[in-house]
Amino acid sequence: MLVIFLSSCSGSQSALDPAGPEASRVAHLFFVMLFGGAVIWVAVVAALIYASRKKNAHSEESAGRVILWCGAILPSAILCALLSYGMWLMPAIRPWVPDDQPVRRIEVTGEQFWWRVRYLDETGKTLFETANEVRIPVGEPTHFALKAADVIHSFWVPSLGGKMDMIPGRTNPLALQADREGIYNGVCAEFCGESHALMAFRVRAVAAADYEAWLSERSAETRTNGLADAEGLAVFLKNGCGACHAISGTAANGRIGPDLTAFGERNTLAAGTLPHTAEDIARFIADPAKIKPGVRMPHFGMLQEADIQRMAAFLKELK
The missing domain is CATH 2.60.40.420 (Cupredoxins -  blue copper proteins)
Known part of the structure; x- marks a missing residue:
């Protein structure tokens, strides 16, 4: 004991x-x-x-x-x-x-x-x-x-x-x-x-x-590392995610939600709620309130599964 x-x-x-x-x-x-x-x-x-x-x-x-x-x-x-x-x-x-x-x-x-x-x-x-x-x-x-x-x-x-x-x-x-x-x-x-x-x-x-x-690296005006996935970025912007979230060096400049620049460097997802995996990122995008009650992020479960998976993979690799 x-x-x-x-x-x-x-x-x-x-x-x-x-x-x-x-x-x-x-x-x-x-x-x-x-x-x-x-x-x-x-x-x-x-x-x-x-x-x-x-x-x-x-x-x-x-x-x-x-x-x-x-x-x-x-x-x-x-x-x-x-x-x-x-x-x-x-x-x-x-x-x-x-x-x-x-x-x-x-x-x-x-x-x-x-x-x-x-x-x-x-x-x-x-x-x-x-x-x-x-x-x-x-x-x-x-x-x-x-x-x-x-x-x-x-x-x-x-x-x-x-x-x-x-x-x-x-x-x-x-x-x-x-x-x-x-x-x-x-x-x-x-x-x-x-x-x-x-x-x-x-x-x-x-x-x-x-x-x-x-x-010094993070303070740079623009970042290009991790943005080679043009398809993933296009899906991210097409579905309006850039209105709430920012990613340095892209057209996403929202200020309502968390800044996602270098999102792939983080150890957890949703303020320590989930492991930082592509599967959990996709789950959170589809229905954040189910995982985190009261969260102000809207759900995107109406999107095609392929788009959700594409965005999750894109975010996971942002460095």
């Missing part, structure tokens, strides 16, 4: 398996609070055992002293110590990052039920847009500007740090840093509608040099 319990404390979505400075401090605070709670619990249990075995009743004076010390003074002292420690640790858990400090900047907007991700330059100008996956460099802080387009969402990557609400009409700052390479799962931690539980995302932490190379 202990092995099973401890194994559940690790993984890419565990706050007890920290991979960044903020998550490490949160985990440290948790264990300190856990220890303090355990001390109080052991003391209470010991007092109960003592009372159950005590044959002679205490005098009124000694009973008053026990109640005063064990019921008021000691618990208050322990709780004050834990509170003081938590308050002292708070500034280090989430340090304030000035807006003019040169750091990596990413804007994330929560929408029902997916994540719009924009990479920004030093001046706040959008370099490019993607969705549902975030890439950051290892060992460097990344400044997130968190927004919401419709209702309140909450941005949370347990292995990298604490959660932060995303409120319509407001921009909340959050700085996160990954200390080691890997893929870390994130979730929406605020109930936001029917498919709240199907609104996940991934943060991929890579070496700084690899991040720079990827950022």
Whole structure:
């Protein structure tokens, strides 16, 4: 049982398996609070055992002293110590990052039920847009500007740090840093509608040099890789998909739905709901609401099966 319990404390979505400075401090605070709670619990249990075995009743004076010390003074002292420690640790858990400090900047907007991700330059100008996956460099802080387009969402990557609400009409700052390479799962931690539980995302932490190379490639004005499938692109545009979705270097320039440029690089489909396979892409195109209730994308089940399969294959290969 202990092995099973401890194994559940690790993984890419565990706050007890920290991979960044903020998550490490949160985990440290948790264990300190856990220890303090355990001390109080052991003391209470010991007092109960003592009372159950005590044959002679205490005098009124000694009973008053026990109640005063064990019921008021000691618990208050322990709780004050834990509170003081938590308050002292708070500034280090989430340090304030000035807006003019040169750091990596990413804007994330929560929408029902997916994540719009924009990479920004030093001046706040959008370099490019993607969705549902975030890439950051290892060992460097990344400044997130968190927004919401419709209702309140909450941005949370347990292995990298604490959660932060995303409120319509407001921009909340959050700085996160990954200390080691890997893929870390994130979730929406605020109930936001029917498919709240199907609104996940991934943060991929890579070496700084690899991040720079990827950022330069994605920031290019036009992209031609992966667009050799002219037939698939023609089917995509013919059925009106470009009115809601954008693909850099093509006539698709919609801004309502997720940007599909380099869609083939992603690990999951529909904000972590499905594996990224051509079959699942076709299923989602045909009837997205069946897979993700409340999604705003219309169904395309009326299209010919060949067209759906053609679009799915085209999207799967976009790099």
